[in-house]
Amino acid sequence: MSNTSPEPDSALQELARDPGSRKEFLRKMGGGVAATSAFGLFLAACGGDDDSTSGAGTTTQTDTAMKEESGDLAIVNYALTLEYLETAFYADVAASGLFKGAELEMIKMIGEQEQAHVAALEGTAKNLGTPAAKPQTKFPLDSAESVLGLAATVENLGAAAYLGQAAKIESKEILAAALAIHTVEARHAAALNQLTGKSFVPDGAFAVPASMDEVLAAVKPFIVS
Amino acid sequence: MHQNKLAADTLAAVEIAGLTRSSFILKGALVAGSVYGATAVGPFVKTALAQSGGGDVEILNFALTLEYLEAEFYKKGAGLGLSGEVMKVAREIGANEQEHVEALTSTINDLGGTPATKPTFMFPVTNQKTFLELAQTLEDTGVSAYNGAAPGIESMEVLSAAGSIVQIEARHAARIRMINGVAVAPVAFDEALEKAAVLKAVMPLIKA
Numbered sequence: 190m191s192n193t194s195p196e197p198d199s200a201l202q203e204l205a206r207d208p209g210s211r212k213e214f215l216r217k218m219g220g221g222v223a224a225t226s227a228f229g230l231f232l233a234a235c236g237g238d239d240d241s242t243s244g245a246g247t248t249t250q251t252d253t254a255m256k257e258e259s260g261d262l263a264i265v266n267y268a269l270t271l272e273y274l275e276t277a278f279y280a281d282v283a284a285s286g287l288f289k290g291a292e293l294e295m296i297k298m299i300g301e302q303e304q305a306h307v308a309a310l311e312g313t314a315k316n317l318g319t320p321a322a323k324p325q326t327k328f329p330l331d332s333a334e335s336v337l338g339l340a341a342t343v344e345n346l347g348a349a350a351y352l353g354q355a356a357k358i359e360s361k362e363i364l365a366a367a368l369a370i371h372t373v374e375a376r377h378a379a380a381l382n383q384l385t386g387k388s389f390v391p392d393g394a395f396a397v398p399a400s401m402d403e404v405l406a407a408v409k410p411f412i413v414s
Numbered sequence: 415m416h417q418n419k420l421a422a423d424t425l426a427a428v429e430i431a432g433l434t435r436s437s438f439i440l441k442g443a444l445v446a447g448s449v450y451g452a453t454a455v456g457p458f459v460k461t462a463l464a465q466s467g468g469g470d471v472e473i474l475n476f477a478l479t480l481e482y483l484e485a486e487f488y489k490k491g492a493g494l495g496l497s498g499e500v501m502k503v504a505r506e507i508g509a510n511e512q513e514h515v516e517a518l519t520s521t522i523n524d525l526g527g528t529p530a531t532k533p534t535f536m537f538p539v540t541n542q543k544t545f546l547e548l549a550q551t552l553e554d555t556g557v558s559a560y561n562g563a564a565p566g567i568e569s570m571e572v573l574s575a576a577g578s579i580v581q582i583e584a585r586h587a588a589r590i591r592m593i594n595g596v597a598v599a600p601v602a603f604d605e606a607l608e609k610a611a612v613l614k615a616v617m618p619l620i621k622a
């Protein structure tokens with residue numbers, strides 16, 4: 190199965206090997222092109238995600254444009270966009286006819302949980318400001334095997350994404366909510382890894398976080414606009 | 415000894431972006447060191463870190479006790495005639511829990527705290543079925559315990575480390591649940607348990 194990894198898998202592997210590629214990604218996506226799409230929100234958050242800043246950050250083109258969206262709202266909108274993506278993915282998969290029986294039930298259950306995450310995050314974003322727009326998505330749905338592989342990739346990425354943000358969340362309430370979602374993503378990831386012949390604990394005893402830039406680069410192929 | 419990091423090596427390897435509270439304190443300590451002489455740095459840093467982590471040490475010791483419990487529990491699987499698959503999973507999870515024990519112990523030491531001693535446990539498991547049932551309870555409880563305690567953690571490093579560990583507990587829970595044939599994620603939001611509720615759940619397993 191590892192020989193037939195779908196494209197996003199290899200994109201992730203590439204990222205894992207080359208931490209410099211996130212900077213490349215930011216360069217490519219910088220400026221007005223990104224600001225018109227859902228990625229503008231992502232990038233705004235990325236601006237405050239750089240390694241050495243203490244939160245105040247240096248002024249760049251992207252974070253100046255998105256000055257008002259920072260801190261917890263940026264993180265919540267980042268999570269919301271990922272959950273939108275996951276929800277759309279499972280809806281497409283459920284409708285694809287590739288799965289039946291127990292597997293279809295599991296896909297629907299996971300999809301419903303992602304939908305619940307969307308609702309919670311959207312409500313939280315509304316309390317803080319303006320929720321991120323729902324992105325238009327497109328996923329390769331070629332075979333049951335490749336779809337499960339992609340699902341595993343997405344869930345592992347989701348878990349790593351939440352872990353990467355946890356310590357940056359200011360509000361204790363939002364942190365508690367993020368943690369409650371984080372471990373559910375981890376449960377999904379472990380189950381899908383197991384189903385696709387991968388380790389349920391691929392990082393060993395300590396889960397490795399992913400930065401916003403890494404996650405955004407990895408999901409980029411699935412976002413149409 | 416020169417104290418240059420908070421967490422155990424494995425935890426320190428986890429990348430944490432941003433200038434954290436304790437690394438800020440650490441910088442202050444190093445500046446003080448340059449004024450008062452290098453020999454003064456060690457104790458100063460240790461004190462500074464301990465001050466930043468008073469409440470954190472208590473939380474970490476709570477987590478350590480749960481990890482002791484889990485690590486010990488999986489060792490009990492050896493004599494129960496588990497199937498090959500279950501034995502393999504039990505060994506892998508048990509090894510993860512042991513790593514958590516070691517990482518938490520060194521983090522508590524680094525913060526200037528005293529690691530909790532390992533209690534004596536008693537597990538009412540006699541066969542694979544009861545072993546897997548208790549495993550599921552322990553892992554789900556572990557997830558809820560970390561999720562309940564984490565918002566109270568002050569240090570960003572300790573919070574990141576706790577997050578790194580709780581994700582693994584959730585993965586363990588899902589793997590055990592798959593073997594047990596029940597939903598891997600019973601709810602869309604994992605419950606957060608307060609310390610008292612966790613202690614109540616695990617007390618029957620603690621002999622002394």
